[in-house]
Amino acid sequence: MSASKRTAPDVRNAARPEWTTARRIVVKIGSSLLSDKDTGALKSDWLKSLLDDVAQLVADGKQIVLVSSGAIALGRHKLQLPKGPLELEQSQAAAAVGQISLAHAYQELARERKLTAAQILLTLGDTEERRRYLNARYTIETLLELGAIPVVNENDTVATTEIRYGDNDRLSARVASMVAADCLVLLSDVDGLYTAPPGVAHSTKRLDVVTAITSEIEAMAGDAGTELSKGGMKTKLEAGKIAFSAGIHMVIASGKVLNPLREIYEGCACTWFLATSDPLTAKKRWLAGQLEQKGNVFVDAGAEKALAAGKSLLPAGVVRLEGSFDRGDAVVIRATDGRELGRGLIAYAKVDAARIIGRKSSEIIEILGVSRCDELIHRDDMALHKVTAQN
Ligand code: GLU
Numbered sequence: 001m002s003a004s005k006r007t008a009p010d011v012r013n014a015a016r017p018e019w020t021t022a023r024r025i026v027v028k029i030g031s032s033l034l035s036d037k038d039t040g041a042l043k044s045d046w047l048k049s050l051l052d053d054v055a056q057l058v059a060d061g062k063q064i065v066l067v068s069s070g071a072i073a074l075g076r077h078k079l080q081l082p083k084g085p086l087e088l089e090q091s092q093a094a095a096a097v098g099q100i101s102l103a104h105a106y107q108e109l110a111r112e113r114k115l116t117a118a119q120i121l122l123t124l125g126d127t128e129e130r131r132r133y134l135n136a137r138y139t140i141e142t143l144l145e146l147g148a149i150p151v152v153n154e155n156d157t158v159a160t161t162e163i164r165y166g167d168n169d170r171l172s173a174r175v176a177s178m179v180a181a182d183c184l185v186l187l188s189d190v191d192g193l194y195t196a197p198p199g200v201a202h203s204t205k206r207l208d209v210v211t212a213i214t215s216e217i218e219a220m221a222g223d224a225g226t227e228l229s230k231g232g233m234k235t236k237l238e239a240g241k242i243a244f245s246a247g248i249h250m251v252i253a254s255g256k257v258l259n260p261l262r263e264i265y266e267g268c269a270c271t272w273f274l275a276t277s278d279p280l281t282a283k284k285r286w287l288a289g290q291l292e293q294k295g296n297v298f299v300d301a302g303a304e305k306a307l308a309a310g311k312s313l314l315p316a317g318v319v320r321l322e323g324s325f326d327r328g329d330a331v332v333i334r335a336t337d338g339r340e341l342g343r344g345l346i347a348y349a350k351v352d353a354a355r356i357i358g359r360k361s362s363e364i365i366e367i368l369g370v371s372r373c374d375e376l377i378h379r380d381d382m383a384l385h386k387v388t389a390q391n
Contacts, residue, residue: 015265015266015267016272019264022182023062023182024064024183025063025064025065025181025183026067026172026181026185027054027064027184028067028068028069028168028169028171028172028187029066029067029255030168030186030188031069031070031072031073032073032188033070034070034074034102035074035077039077040073040076040078042074042102047106047109048109049259050261051106051109051113051115052259053259053261054261065144065175065179066150067152067153067175068152068153070098070102070153071099072094072095072156073098074098074102075094075096075098075101076090076091078094078097078101079094079097092156095156095157099153099156099157102153103117103119103151110149115147115148116149117148117151118148118150119151120136120150120151120153121152121154121155122152122155122171122175123154123155124164125163127175129328130328130329130345131329137179138372140152140175140179144179153168154168167235169239170235170238170242172186173238173240173242173246173248173250174242176246177245177279177283180280180283180380183251184248184250184251185250185253185261186236186251187253187254187255188236188252188255189256190252191252191268192207192208192252192253192254192270192271193206193207193210193221193233193236193237194206195207195220197220200222206269208271209271209274210272210273221233221237240273243275244273244276245282246275246279246282247275247277248279249273249274250272250273251264251270251271251273252270252273253270283383287343287344287381292330293323293330293343294326294329295321295323295324295331295350296323296333296334297320297321297331297332299313299317299318299319299333299334300317300319303318304335307333312377312379313375313382314376315356315357315358315359315360316358318358318376320336321350323350325353327346328346330345340385342382343382343383345377345382347372347378352368356376
């Protein structure tokens with residue numbers, strides 16, 4: 001946030017560089033922050049202050065994705081469901097009712113700040129299955145490029161127990177990894193990780209910084225969430241593991257204050273989980289090692305040079321395809337003599353890819369009737385071996 005807009009004097013710690021340099025930030029908002037515990041009503045003053053912070057961050061050139069809980073908490077109140085645990089069907093009904101109010105609130109508050117909110121409802125499969133993962137990612141990326149604020153929640157109305165996250169801590173970490181965010185913020189009713197779960201030890205201390213989620217750290221988390229929020233510290237640490245494996249910094253901070261994101265900027269009490277590898281390196285490690293390869297993409301010398309120079313793979317540089325793959329599958333990129341150049345996630349299914357190889361990206365729409373993207377494999381979805389282009 002720009003210094004001129006700050007209202008509080010600089011009496012506390014300075015903002016961490018992980019926050020000031022972050023370009024893309026995912027913010028998870030817990031149910032207890034949005035819905036009054038007794039009346040179930042939307043805490044609109046708080047939400048207004050959050051949207052003020054978002055508007056300021058956007059004005060400062062950052063891209064923000066919100067992952068908002070609160071649908072079930074708001075909906076159960078409107079449906080006058082009893083207190084206590086809900087049956088799955090009741091949660092789904094409550095989510096259906098609450099999500100409308102939630103989306104409406106974000107839409108209105110964003111509009112008042114000349115921002116556009118966009119609703120994205122995801123299921124576990126959308127973040128785990130590669131083809132759907134790419135679809136969701138392209139949509140969120142496109143919204144960010146268009147200057148909109150994606151507001152994500154789990155699609156609770158269709159998610160059954162087996163295919164459900166159930167908590168937005170882990171969902172938000174998956175979203176952060178999906179869009180290669182620099183920073184993930186978990187706003188809830190706790191201001192960080194303490195050396196012991198609440199009520200367990202006489203004296204506990206909040207940790208300022210965590211750099212690895214060891215068994216010792218895990219022992220510090222209790223596992224109970226509150227009635228409103230599904231996640232406790234345990235799911236927050238799960239989120240931390242996902243964030244770390246994607247090279248993303250995470251911060252657990254209290255949302256019980258107004259302007260909670262400005263508070264982070266101003267150096268409030270919180271726990272930072274500092275990732276040691278950068279997002280791209282982490283993603284490339286994942287791409288290089290863990291995926292089952294579904295085919296081979298043979299590229300010409302020109303494309304090989306372009307790849308070595310850090311460019312994406314365009315259909316024009318591809319001479320031959322082998323294997324059977326769907327959109328989003330992992331493939332091996334090879335030179336015409338068979339040398340493995342790297343691996344990547346292919347953006348077109350084999351049937352479509354076969355029709356566009358050797359052709360200009362501008363022709364894709366004419367050939368396929370639809371053009372999802374210019375690249376066959378985007379450079380962010382690619383891990384190249386350390387090779388230099390052959391002359
Ligand atoms: N998706 C749930 C909702 O909107 C919240 C899950 C959670 O509390 O993390 O109510």
